[in-house]
Amino acid sequence: MLLGGDVDAIAGLLVLRERQPFTIFAPQSLLDLLRVNPIFGVLDPAVVRQVPIRVNEPIQCGAGLTLTLLEMPGKVPLYLETQGATVAEPGPTYAARFDANGRRIAIAPACADINQDVRRQLGDCDAVLFDGTLFRDDEMIAAGLGAKTGRRMGHVPVSGPGGTLERLGDLPVRKILLHINNSNPILLSDSPERRQVEAAGFEVGFDGMEISL
Amino acid sequence: MLLGGDVDAIAGLLVLRERQPFTIFAPQSLLDLLRVNPIFGVLDPAVVRQVPIRVNEPIQCGAGLTLTLLEMPGKVPLYLETQGATVAEPGPTYAARFDANGRRIAIAPACADINQDVRRQLGDCDAVLFDGTLFRDDEMIAAGLGAKTGRRMGHVPVSGPGGTLERLGDLPVRKILLHINNSNPILLSDSPERRQVEAAGFEVGFDGMEISL
Numbered sequence: 015m016l017l018g019g020d021v022d023a024i025a026g027l028l029v030l031r032e033r034q035p036f037t038i039f040a041p042q043s044l045l046d047l048l049r050v051n052p053i054f055g056v057l058d059p060a061v062v063r064q065v066p067i068r069v070n071e072p073i074q075c076g077a078g079l080t081l082t083l084l085e086m087p088g089k090v091p092l093y094l095e096t097q098g099a100t101v102a103e104p105g106p107t108y109a110a111r112f113d114a115n116g117r118r119i120a121i122a123p124a125c126a127d128i129n130q131d132v133r134r135q136l137g138d139c140d141a142v143l144f145d146g147t148l149f150r151d152d153e154m155i156a157a158g159l160g161a162k163t164g165r166r167m168g169h170v171p172v173s174g175p176g177g178t179l180e181r182l183g184d185l186p187v188r189k190i191l192l193h194i195n196n197s198n199p200i201l202l203s204d205s206p207e208r209r210q211v212e213a214a215g216f217e218v219g220f221d222g223m224e225i226s227l
Numbered sequence: 228m229l230l231g232g233d234v235d236a237i238a239g240l241l242v243l244r245e246r247q248p249f250t251i252f253a254p255q256s257l258l259d260l261l262r263v264n265p266i267f268g269v270l271d272p273a274v275v276r277q278v279p280i281r282v283n284e285p286i287q288c289g290a291g292l293t294l295t296l297l298e299m300p301g302k303v304p305l306y307l308e309t310q311g312a313t314v315a316e317p318g319p320t321y322a323a324r325f326d327a328n329g330r331r332i333a334i335a336p337a338c339a340d341i342n343q344d345v346r347r348q349l350g351d352c353d354a355v356l357f358d359g360t361l362f363r364d365d366e367m368i369a370a371g372l373g374a375k376t377g378r379r380m381g382h383v384p385v386s387g388p389g390g391t392l393e394r395l396g397d398l399p400v401r402k403i404l405l406h407i408n409n410s411n412p413i414l415l416s417d418s419p420e421r422r423q424v425e426a427a428g429f430e431v432g433f434d435g436m437e438i439s440l
Contacts (some may be wrong), residue, residue: 021241021269028234031305033373051264055306056234092244093268160246 015081016040017108018124019047019091024054031056037063039075041083041108047091072113080113084120084135087127089168107168111139117227119143123193126168128181137185140227143219144178145169146191149198149207151177157197169193172200172211179214188227192219228294229253230321231337232260232304237267244269250276252288254296254321260304285326297322297333297348300340302381320381324352330440332356336406339381341394350398353440356432357391358382359404362411362420364390370410382406385413385424392427401440405432 048054075081088107109122147169154160199207261267301320322335360382367373412420
């Protein structure tokens, strides 16, 4: 399932190239993005099925799972930005919600702003995997790693005013941060920032994590 | 430097995205291929320089190295093939030759046929890194890994009639196989096939290999 058009959301498809059968669920706009990039022609239509899905229209996606696409505040992919753009250009990004056996989990690897609509959609779940890209909005700049804030990249910061701890901390759901940039100190198990997110009721996701609901 | 248009030759550029300054040397046809795939727009022209190079026209590429692009017999990239094509469609692929301090090395990760022109170009070097994709032309089929021969994929096999051992074995240069598929038994240090290539005067390349000329 594709939730965004940025490199980290779609380039993995190139690793699955050449005769590996699977199905891509994605909004039509993202399937169109694959189509206008000839390199994704390596996904042979004889073995790779592309299924367009629409926001808020649940579909069966196999293994007893019901998938629902949710819209999140986002920005256009980096490579589709206007040359020299200095502020994030609004564009859709998505979250996925899965229902099975009366339990519900959502994954939202990119979210530019936690508004009331986001809170409502995520608060309706048993667990949420949420955008944990940066701890501080300016941490890339402060560390000399880049010139952009998190918000400029379409990611609400974990801390600070309007950040994830403040805006999602009270939701009565299991909250797990993922899509964590390597500049983010919550990756260090003994950092003050890790203690801060855990004290606020959040977990830090890791490779191989298993979640039972 | 880009030597081909297939995923394994160009997708690495996506890993270098976002503000990392470097230069891409490539024939114009490959730069055009990047241009028609909008996802490569992540390579910001403000920091990534694209330099078209022509076959057999040496250029200085930095660090005292002279780069010369060589043309090899090849096929069109998989994703540009005619749908349902059963034989390889001829298309250019390239090798790179580097000259420095009076020594010369060539890298040819894809070559569909070792003709006299290939022999002449590679025989003129001190060392050659050459396409070692498959040991036997039909090994992917025999192992149930795919329906294509090596030649169908644009790679001359290491063994057999017209193969690399037969056609390059007598060249008085250091010969190192690379671009080795995971089905190729020369990857196993104790295999009969490894002994066969070493007895024929070839080395098997490995990650981190250093070559002194």
